[in-house]
């Protein structure tokens with residue numbers, strides 16, 4: 001027996017003894033009560049994470065290694081390592097979906113913040129950060145209470161809301177790449193615990209965030225094409241300035257510890273098998289140092305549905321070689337061994353993945369023994385559904401809800417003069433609609449009907465439709481109720497029977513007989529009515545915009561556990577609405593564009609009118625950034641540090657491969673020079689109204705000369721101000737021309753173009769000239 005084998009032998013005996021004493025898996029790795037394991041180098045917290053991970057991986061047998069490549073990672077009792085569940089969800093609060101979290105112990109609920117699309121409408125990055133910080137704390141409290149078998153959360157969803165029909169658009173912060181990137185950064189920093197150094201390379205993580213779905217994923221199932229087989233044809237130009245920027249920010253600035261590769265293919269290659277995206281772009285170019293998970297069953301489909309891989313083993317080889325680390329599903333557990341035996345895969349590819357996986361688990365503190373007394377170990381159940389978190393959920397809804405129409409100042413309704421209120425519509429008393437998808441059990445929940453009842457005692461509820469689908473409506477009944485009330489609030493819109501994961505919409509108009517019901521009720525009512533829309537995606541409500549019987553329209557997204565309270569406060573004037581739309585609201589006619597057409601830029605030959613406010617030039621129901629308030633705000637450019645930006649550098653030659661005259665590749669200008677030419681823009685804002693309010697101020701830029709695939713305009717900065725009636729303030733934006741005034745050329749390279757650009761805030765413009 002060689003010494004090596006001898007060691008193995010003693011080990012085996014020892015393991016057997018341990019198992020006899022205690023057959024259950026250990027609760028924590030590196031537990032000090034387990035003398036056989038705590039001496040391993042991978043347990044030594046004084047060693048660098050990378051060294052600890054290397055030590056651990058080297059101790060595993062091939063079977064053990066393979067057992068770690070799937071979301072339900074098996075325990076390794078001989079090394080004192082418990083099982084680990086990679087899959088948990090926390091999109092807008094710790095959620096049910098994902099087997100890593102159980103609400104069956106001390107903690108039975110979690111704060112349910114508004115669905116992301118509504119939080120986005122506040123344009124308040126600080127608020128986004130505070131929300132995910134709260135989610136991260138609640139997640140850690142669940143772990144400490146023994147109700148989590150993992151701390152890796154598969155959020156945020158930072159795909160661009162490219163098409164208004166997308167069922168998962170509600171999960172995203174909208175259609176703008178800069179804003180989506182900023183949302184991703186805020187979410188990741190808050191959840192991972194930026195203040196706990198969760199953004200440092202190998203720094204400790206409160207919880208782990210995962211930027212998904214990488215990349216160009218934004219179609220569920222449309223006209224017979226499902227996300228599992230969809231091959232998204234994406235141009236280099238669109239990839240560079242639409243699809244990739246949020247992921248770049250999420251990794252570079254957010255320092256996310258996870259990425260999820262998407263189901264779909266991009267230009268023929270399945271995302272999870274694309275080494276150009278996973279290894280060259282994310283890891284090498286952006287410096288990503290976390291783990292990459294597949295979407296659930298996204299590996300099996302590479303063989304089973306897409307036929308991209310000839311055999312299951314080929315699929316396994318393709319994803320591991322591309323740089324994926326863990327498979328949601330069981331495909332890698334089933335087929336990796338055969339891939340190794342067939343010599344298609346070397347064990348070093350597996351080790352590479354395991355190193356990433358165990359590094360993240362170690363950063364989460366899960367190899368430091370009992371967490372009590374450790375950095376995140378004292379976050380208790382009292383941190384879940386705390387007053388503070390519930391207030392934050394309410395605030396997020398208040399700041400997100402968008403006032404779309406308010407003719408003749410119908411809103412706010414007078415509290416004292418409204419003696420009776422009819423509350424009509426299928427969403428008036430629905431609990432499920434308020435939460436949106438990927439929700440958890442809310443701390444407490446108030447429906448719109450209940451919230452309105454707390455203002456007006458004499459409230460007459462009437463659903464009017466059999467369901468949100470509204471294939472059958474009781475229009476006469478609704479009309480009678482409306483006739484008898486001083487005011488009418490209609491609570492209509494969508495829910496998860498219309499839009500959700502796996503389900504895109506076919507139409508943009510309201511489902512079934514909803515529109516007919518609204519028009520009839522509005523016509524019969526004593527006063528113009530208030531129309532409230534609950535939905536993730538935009539709805540073509542042109543009819544309501546133009547109907548004088550409909551005085552006001554509010555969009556409230558899916559506003560979360562406290563959203564109905566915020567809605568009632570706005571309706572009765574206890575809160576001044578300030579949200580602005582994070583997506584373009586298109587007319588129904590837009591649905592003639594195939595959802596499968598990924599092009600952002602208009603293409604006359606196919607009839608594609610372009611997508612999102614950056615490229616779409618057709619009719620809009622409401623535009624990106626639109627939103628009224630009970631106050632008016634006025635803007636002025638107070639100062640712009642430089643009107644002429646000289647990007648020229650004495651040593652810098654015109655690049656050889658830059659063929660457009662007067663056009664300089666940003667990559668040639670260099671980071672340092674970009675730092676150099678940052679400049680400040682100061683905008684003054686005044687609340688011209690009678691009511692204090694919170695107001696997001698959006699700064700856009702556009703080329704003086706449109707065309708050549710340039711965006712119509714693009715968001716370059718946003719900030720939120722709180723202003724009392726008549727109050728004025730100044731906001732400073734720092735612009736980096738390399739980031740904000742550049743655009744993607746057809747090769748997918750960001751370039752600076754010589755000439756004039758215009759800065760825009762509200763109806764005010766300010767020119768800047770770029771000299772290259």
Ligand SMILES: *[C@@H]1O[C@H](CO)[C@@H](O)[C@H](O)[C@H]1NC(C)=O
Nearest residue numbers: 101102103104105106146147
């Ligand atoms: C909660 O559910 C998990 C998974 O089903 C189970 O293992 C655990 O024992 C349950 N805990 C309680 C307290 O019921």
Ligand SMILES: *[C@@H]1O[C@H](CO)[C@@H](O)[C@H](O)[C@H]1NC(C)=O
Nearest residue numbers: 222223224591592593594595
């Ligand atoms: C839907 O698919 C059918 C069959 O492939 C095709 O004929 C039709 O044009 C598609 N619809 C749209 C709106 O593209």
